[in-house]
Amino acid sequence: MTKVNIKTKTDSFSVLQVLGTLLLVFAAADFVLSWMGVNLTPFMGAASRFSPIIFGVLGTVLININKEDG
Numbered sequence: 001m002t003k004v005n006i007k008t009k010t011d012s013f014s015v016l017q018v019l020g021t022l023l024l025v026f027a028a029a030d031f032v033l034s035w036m037g038v039n040l041t042p043f044m045g046a047a048s049r050f051s052p053i054i055f056g057v058l059g060t061v062l063i064n065i066n067k068e069d070g
Helices: 015-035 042-064
Strands: none
Touching: 015 042
């Protein structure tokens, strides 16, 4: 008899994926509110101009960190 290894894919969310999703939502809210004149990230100083990009990239990385190739 031959043993066969079967990989099962679980579709459960990890803490990193939830945190990444929250960061993406925050980035979108920060972008929209910046057009309305509200600064959500004044603690970042001059980098607050780029905060939607920073938080969006971090969120995307956290969401995709556990995905395997193939």
